[in-house]
Amino acid sequence: MKMFSFCPACGSSDIHFDGIKELKCASCSFTYFHNIAAAAAAMLEYDGKILFVRRVREPGKGKLDLPGGFIDPNESAEDGLNRELKEELGFTLEKMKYLGSAPNTYLFKGITYNTCDLFFYAKIKTLPEEFDKSEIAALELIDPLKVNKNDLAFKSAHKGIELLLKNQYK
Ligand SMILES: [Zn+2]
Secondary structure, eight states: OOOOSSOTTTOOSOEEEOSSSEEEETTTOOEEEOOOEEEEEEEEEETTEEEEEEESSSSSTTSEEOSEEEOOTTOOHHHHHHHHHHHHHSOOOSOOEEEEEEEEEEEETTEEEEEEEEEEEEEOSSOOSOOOTTTEEEEEEEOGGGOOGGGBSOTHHHHHHHHHHHHTOO
């Protein structure tokens, strides 16, 4: 993976990535851990179906995703998910049930971020009236048993659907 060409501390090009997470400079011993980023996704059930969003942006442009996003520093997964839901769909959840997690990768501007995606479930009684058009092209209600997996932006969503079917749904 291409990440840094030079050591951010001393400028040396004698830097080595272990292929997993550790980048080390041989000149000054500067070490950077490219640790996983945590992300939270909502599986929102409405009328027996799950609310998906169609992505406007890369990665996964034009494909289906679950509402949610990266958790900020000093934020709980639940608070991060509610912040993202508020931004994307204009509402927050009072209650949510943790379903489980799955690893994922997120390629953004040439850098691959390894993430751990946390899935939360909630039933909603009304559909959002608006959504953030800078991120979402459309909202789609889909029966989780009938989701076309090739239409999903991220592989972790496959696992999220599995967790949903196993734990909660029907
Ligand atoms: Zn260095």
